[in-house]
Amino acid sequence: MKVQKVLLQSDVHSKSDKTPVTVADYGLFSNSTLHTLLSSQAIVSFVLVKELSTEPFSLVAEEDSGDLRMESGQETLHRITKLVNDTLVIEESYTVATLSSEDVLYAIDSGKSEGGSSGRHWVLDPIDGTKGFLRGDQYAIALALLDEGRVVLGVLACPNLPLASIGTNNKHSSEPSNEKVGCLFFAKVGEGTFMHSLDGSSPIKVHVSDIENPEEASFFESFEAAHTSHDLSSAIAKVKLGVKAPPIRIDSQAKYGALSRGDGAIYLRLPRKGYREKIWDHAAGSIVVTEAGGVVTDVAGNPLDFSKGEHLDRDTIIIVTNRKLMPSLLKAVRESIQEKVSPM
Ligand SMILES: Nc1ncnc2c1ncn2[C@@H]1O[C@H](COP(=O)(O)O)[C@@H](OP(=O)(O)O)[C@H]1O
Ligand SMILES: [Mg+2]
Numbered sequence: 001m002k003v004q005k006v007l008l009q010s011d012v013h014s015k016s017d018k019t020p021v022t023v024a025d026y027g028l029f030s031n032s033t034l035h036t037l038l039s040s041q042a043i044v045s046f047v048l049v050k051e052l053s054t055e056p057f058s059l060v061a062e063e064d065s066g067d068l069r070m071e072s073g074q075e076t077l078h079r080i081t082k083l084v085n086d087t088l089v090i091e092e093s094y095t096v097a098t099l100s101s102e103d104v105l106y107a108i109d110s111g112k113s114e115g116g117s118s119g120r121h122w123v124l125d126p127i128d129g130t131k132g133f134l135r136g137d138q139y140a141i142a143l144a145l146l147d148e149g150r151v152v153l154g155v156l157a158c159p160n161l162p163l164a165s166i167g168t169n170n171k172h173s174s175e176p177s178n179e180k181v182g183c184l185f186f187a188k189v190g191e192g193t194f195m196h197s198l199d200g201s202s203p204i205k206v207h208v209s210d211i212e213n214p215e216e217a218s219f220f221e222s223f224e225a226a227h228t229s230h231d232l233s234s235a236i237a238k239v240k241l242g243v244k245a246p247p248i249r250i251d252s253q254a255k256y257g258a259l260s261r262g263d264g265a266i267y268l269r270l271p272r273k274g275y276r277e278k279i280w281d282h283a284a285g286s287i288v289v290t291e292a293g294g295v296v297t298d299v300a301g302n303p304l305d306f307s308k309g310e311h312l313d314r315d316t317i318i319i320v321t322n323r324k325l326m327p328s329l330l331k332a333v334r335e336s337i338q339e340k341v342s343p344m
């Protein structure tokens with residue numbers, strides 16, 4: 001949050017589309033982003049190892065230390081080490097000793113497990129929605145626990161997500177947006193999904209929307225058109241289902257969080273051909289939604305399979321909604337895909 005604030009105050013955002021303006025700005029942006037995601041991975045990994053010292057530890061995480069071990073990476077490593085220590089200072093129980101650069105490298109590279117169908121594996125996306133982070137929009141820190149290939153626990157921190165609904169039905173765009181932001185969702189298998197503010201309000205139980213009529217539903221999708229087909233989702237939602245509201249396009253698993261509390265009723269992810277989704281992009285989000293009463297499936301109607309290592313199957317379409325809307329949504333997705341493949 002600190003780095004994003006500095007980034008946004010650095011005045012390198014172009015006014016109109018919130019993207020960096022010059023080549024030098026891109027340098028600043030990608031460096032700051034690298035610091036943030038590696039620091040986040042180091043902190044979460046360090047804390048997990050410390051808390052779970054009595055059991056075997058396996059972590060599947062998105063990032064690795066990469067060039068940090070080389071001569072050219074020393075300045076970056078130094079800054080990341082400082083960022084990690086400055087952050088851990090806030091949490092008194094972890095300030096026993098200052099972490100060295102070696103400790104930080106070790107923590108980052110503890111995330112090298114491949115996961116799989118046996119035993120327990122933690123799954124971490126230290127910054128999900130990197131593009132959103134850069135733009136000053138939505139991003140998430142997503143942590144899940146797999147047990148025998150099944151997600152049994154999920155935590156989703158969404159530092160920029162308003163505590164109030166972001167659904168199109170509840171939004172009055174003319175009102176100034178001085179809403180409070182920063183939500184944390186957590187779900188444990190069989191125990192429901194809870195949300196509290198990042199600064200620590202008491203948790204409230206959340207539920208997915210109970211909308212039955214698709215015309216009243218609003219739907220989420222990726223902000224980035226490279227991550228999902230906006231055309232296909234609009235064909236499905238508007239044409240097949242009669243959804244009236246425009247799509248809510250936001251980055252990261254904040255979509256799962258928002259859906260779990262009923263801000264919108266549908267989330268569609270239609271990746272381009274050949275793409276294999278990573279488990280850390282969906283593990284935490286999926287249990288947050290299912291424990292809130294929702295359903296997360298592929299196009300065959302099966303739950304996502306997190307037991308095959310780092311990836312889901314190639315060409316996995318992800319469909320998220322409540323139980324009542326799922327049958328008509330599945331039908332609409334299948335029909336639209338059919339029509340796309342074999343146009344009349
Ligand atoms: N071509 C592609 N298709 C689908 N997802 C992609 C993609 N390229 C990258 N992604 C993933 O989409 C994630 C962001 O999802 P969303 O679009 O919902 O914000 C990225 O997570 P990271 O930002 O953690 O790398 C990345 O893993
Ligand atoms: Mg991600």
Ligand SMILES: [Mg+2]
Pocket residue numbers: 062125126127128129130
């Ligand atoms: Mg990431």
Ligand SMILES: [Mg+2]
Pocket residue numbers: 062130
């Ligand atoms: Mg990434």
